[in-house]
Amino acid sequence: MEQMTLFESNLPQPLAARLRPQSLDEYVGQAHLLGPGKVLRRLIESDQISSMIFWGPPGVGKTTLARIIANHTKASFIDFSAVTSGIKEIRTVMQQAENNRRYGEKTIVFVDEIHRFNKAQQDAFLPFVEKGSIILIGATTENPSFEINGALLSRCKVFVLQALVAEDITRLLKRALNDSRGFGSLKIKMEPQMCEAIASFANGDARTALSTLEMVILNGDTTGDTIAVSEETLEQCTSKKSLLYDKKGEEHYNLISALHKSMRNSDPDAAVYWLARMLEAGEDPLYVARRVLRFASEDVGLADPQAIQIAVAAFQACHFIGMPECSVHLTQAVVYMSLAPKSNSLYMAYEHAKQDALLQLAEPVPLVIRNAPTTLMQNLSYGKGYQYAHDAADRLTTMQCLPDALLDKEYYQPSKQGREAAYQERLTQIKAWKRAAADADSLNDAGKERI
Numbered sequence: 001m002e003q004m005t006l007f008e009s010n011l012p013q014p015l016a017a018r019l020r021p022q023s024l025d026e027y028v029g030q031a032h033l034l035g036p037g038k039v040l041r042r043l044i045e046s047d048q049i050s051s052m053i054f055w056g057p058p059g060v061g062k063t064t065l066a067r068i069i070a071n072h073t074k075a076s077f078i079d080f081s082a083v084t085s086g087i088k089e090i091r092t093v094m095q096q097a098e099n100n101r102r103y104g105e106k107t108i109v110f111v112d113e114i115h116r117f118n119k120a121q122q123d124a125f126l127p128f129v130e131k132g133s134i135i136l137i138g139a140t141t142e143n144p145s146f147e148i149n150g151a152l153l154s155r156c157k158v159f160v161l162q163a164l165v166a167e168d169i170t171r172l173l174k175r176a177l178n179d180s181r182g183f184g185s186l187k188i189k190m191e192p193q194m195c196e197a198i199a200s201f202a203n204g205d206a207r208t209a210l211s212t213l214e215m216v217i218l219n220g221d222t223t224g225d226t227i228a229v230s231e232e233t234l235e236q237c238t239s240k241k242s243l244l245y246d247k248k249g250e251e252h253y254n255l256i257s258a259l260h261k262s263m264r265n266s267d268p269d270a271a272v273y274w275l276a277r278m279l280e281a282g283e284d285p286l287y288v289a290r291r292v293l294r295f296a297s298e299d300v301g302l303a304d305p306q307a308i309q310i311a312v313a314a315f316q317a318c319h320f321i322g323m324p325e326c327s328v329h330l331t332q333a334v335v336y337m338s339l340a341p342k343s344n345s346l347y348m349a350y351e352h353a354k355q356d357a358l359l360q361l362a363e364p365v366p367l368v369i370r371n372a373p374t375t376l377m378q379n380l381s382y383g384k385g386y387q388y389a390h391d392a393a394d395r396l397t398t399m400q401c402l403p404d405a406l407l408d409k410e411y412y413q414p415s416k417q418g419r420e421a422a423y424q425e426r427l428t429q430i431k432a433w434k435r436a437a438a439d440a441d442s443l444n445d446a447g448k449e450r451i
Helices: 039-045 062-072 087-102 119-130 166-178 192-202 206-218 231-237 250-264 268-280 285-303 306-321 327-339 345-359 375-379 420-450
Strands: 052-055 076-081 107-112 135-140 157-160 187-189 221-223 226-228
Touching: 039 062, 052 062, 062 076, 062 107, 062 135, 076 087, 087 107, 087 119, 119 135, 166 192, 166 206, 192 206, 192 231, 206 231, 250 268, 250 285, 250 327, 268 285, 268 327, 285 306, 285 327, 285 345, 285 420, 306 327
Parallel strands: 052 135, 052 157, 076 107, 107 135, 187 226
Antiparallel strands: 221 226
16 A cells, blocks of 8 residues: 655665564564464465454564465465555555456455554444455454454454564574574574563563664674673663553553452552552553542442542542652552452442342332422322321331332341441341231231231
8 A cells, every 4th residue: 555665665674564474484472372283373374364463562473474474375366554554545445455366366355553542443344254355354452352343354354463572582592693684694603692682571472572672783893793781771671661551442441450359359569569560551540549449339338438538538649749749648648548448338239239229220219218398199099108207216117118119138148247237237136126016916907907
């Protein structure tokens, strides 16, 4: 889709582009998909490619794999970018693919960063995928379940590409030092452990690793025809390590999940670590505070009623002073939640009630507790027999408040954790009193009938 200008052709390519693998044998990583006998390798080697999505973090070889497929396939291959293309460009490509189909030629359309397409743009591909005009290969760093239309996703096989391990990246760096496409024609003096340090710094991203290696060598000390890379140069080029975090991507949800589950597991050390990972990567502290506030009722609840007060106070502190000062307030809240007794009784009570509410939407409110603001409603027995609890000696009555169909339902079932044990005892006493009072009422009614 893109044409290179005369000026661009004279520009030196980055190391990552020069060293891009041209075959499966050169490709590093993803052995679970591309190892001997693995499904994706068989599909590529037999030229039996179907529509698919490559999902994985940056720098693991999604685009490279698509280009390798282009080298192996007998189909027409169109490289398409979701960043620079719109509906007009999609229609042009689809028309070209349709023309190819009429002449019996397959067309593979590779869409980089397919998650950047909106619903209408993704829908434009669907009819052509369905009738076989194109084989779609999409690459994305985002979870396809969230970012790709269900109809389109159901017609594509999703292959999950994993972050490269340090050993893979180290092997790639050593190849760059020896390959003629890299620095093979230069005399590089560099300790072996430096490649391992760069591999660790790259955090599974081959592109970052190669870019860092290139920067280190370009900043090395040149003596004659030898470039020497010192520890000081390496430290300067890797002084700021990027945190793997996208506030709108899957890692965002992974980290908040890790924080929530660490607090639930009463592990304050892990909880504070995940909190720091999020805040230092630029997460909005109010977002974290809202999640902690949810946790206070979902996972602590009445086992420690003060938890929600701590969470609200932390939210207000974040709102008042912001980062970096509010990090200590969030730490206080996160540690408190981690150490608090745990109960999900409130969460479970609502979830069970919600199921009945959704399944039994038409259950009438008992007449005894209906509001009766008009004479007509009073004549229809709205509110008739209502018992005002404050007038009763024990502040309890036997009045029915649930619909008849749900009369024996028990949604709130307290745990024995923390303060909730006292609430469980109180609820047991209330239910025992109501049963005894109901039995007494029944005996009185039976006596009146005999009389």
